[in-house]
Amino acid sequence: MLIYCCRISLVPSSPESDLLSAVGDWLAGKIREPFPVGTLQVDGQKRLSGHNAEWLGVDHGGKRWWAMRYSHPDRATKGREWLTEVGVCRKPGSFECSVLLQTRESSALVDPTVETTRPKLVEDIFARCHIASDTVGGKPQPLRVQDADGFLYEVSNPERNYPIIQISYDADGGYLVEPSRLASQLAGVANVVFIPADVDTFALEDALGGRYSCYHGAVNVIWPRSRLLRDEAAPILRIMAHQIESVLARGKRPESLLLAFVCHRMNDLYFQTHVSPEMVQAAKHRAALEEALRSAAKPDPEMTELLKLVDKDQRGEISQLKSERDDLIAERNEARDHVRLLEGEVESLKANLAKMTQRAPATVASGQAERMRTLVREIASSDFSLELCLRVLTDLYPERLVVLDSAWKSAREAAAFRDPRRAFGLLDKLCTDYYQCLVKSTGDTEARSVFGNAYSARESETVEANKRARKLRTFQYKGKPVEMMAHLRIGVKDSLAETWRAHFLWDPDAQKIVIGHCGKHLDHR
Secondary structure, three states, X not given: OEEEXXXXXXXXXXXXXXXXXXXXXXXXXXXXXXXXXXXXXXXXXXXXXXXXXXXXXXXXOOEEEEEEEEEEEOOOOOOEXXXXXXXXXXXXXXXXXXXXXXXEEOOOOOOOOOOOOOOHHHHHHHHHOOEOOOOOOOOOXXXXXXXXXXXXXXXXXXXXXXXXXXXXXXXXXXXXXXXXXXXXXXXXXXXXXXXXXXXXXXHHHHHHOOOOOOOOOOEEEEOOOOOOXXXXXXXEEEEOHHHHHHHHHOOOOHHHHHHHHHHHHHHHXXXXXXXXXXXXXXXXXXXXXXXXXXXXXXXXXXXXXXXXHHHHHHHHHHHHHHHHHHHHHHHHHHHHHHHHHHHHHHHHHXXXXXXXXXXXXXXHHHHHHHHHHHHHHHHHOOOOOHHHHHHHHHHHOOOOEEEOHHHHHHHHHOOOOOOHHHHHHHHHHHHOHHHHHHHOOOHHHHHHHHHHHHEEOOOOHHHHOOHHHHHHOEEEXXXXXXXXXXXXXXXXXXXXXXXXXXXXXXXXXXOEEEEEEEEOOOOOO
């Protein structure tokens, strides 16, 4: 079973002895015998108490090929063997190295549970060799608002063939996933970026868009774009803070979980360019055959030409099979992304359902739960929208929320808004954390801590002094016109797709929040 695979580009001019020295010292620690560089430069093998190592190299086709495989039995699981491979392909202007970890089981009865790990050899290579700048991972990079354009270029680059892991800070300004540790774990596998605690995540989201930004401790995994659907956005996997906290509560490291997620998706792609001992052996056979033909006492032109034709046909068949395999892998990954998206929507709605059931009285909970099950099925099979957002909220908090007809109408008219899930998050806080502040009569004084820059208790003086602007923010409630200047906001652009406002008021007599508008940014003139 393939567990882990990474690829590392070394500076082309760096000596091969640096890499072989790192491999030799790592092997020496495993087998407890010295492995000088000179030993690894000549084909050989070592067998000792179930620990086996073999290595070989050849110069062929203008390239230097070298590979090593080390195997040993699992210390805890009988019938399982672990194999670590290092492959090298060097040519003028290029020095590529790959490291692979896999298991081999003696039968189907062997315990299938295996934890994804990164071989320590990878850390040693990064520490002792000259790593080229195009190698991903190793060190986390900060992501600030001024970096947005460069980040979006990297995300949308159709030639990008590695994931990007985006880490946000939590409410305390810390990280549930430690950026440096994760970057080390994903060296040669994925790039890791983190949002510093002093960055305004609202401004960053305005610059990046909701798809490629995260906050409140969440982690965003941005996969490479599809080879088949080049015009589509890069697929993502969003891991929310509560999911990471549940991993920590079980005494596990979320970095290990992310390593497993990423390797599960990327192993097939990285394995395609891995240099195995079998590939080096095949290159040695080709080199020996070519040498035999050149040194033959009486060269046979017909035989030479026939061998060239057979070689050409075989290479063509291999290339065709690789292309078909790559297409199948891409199709499978597209299907996985779609499944993950639907699973994420269902999990989010399940969490809301659980929250509603806890709050509702026992006699009402059953009917409400059935209503939420209907919404779960509906939303899981259709696009989430502002209108659906309001429907869910009115079912979750019927005793706390009133949505006026004007709000429903504005939500339908804003169907083009791209990030209704972020709006849902703010409105959910409105009905929970902020609602509790209102009940305690500390609403406006504590609202900033609940919403940050997404909340404003008033409109600007220009708006409030403008008769038409005030009228746009006036709504019919209980048969009377009422102004709603307090609002939640996303975005600042004059764009129906990127900007959203929700205007509301607090009815202290009914103990309810009243939403009059949930849609586009209302005109201020």
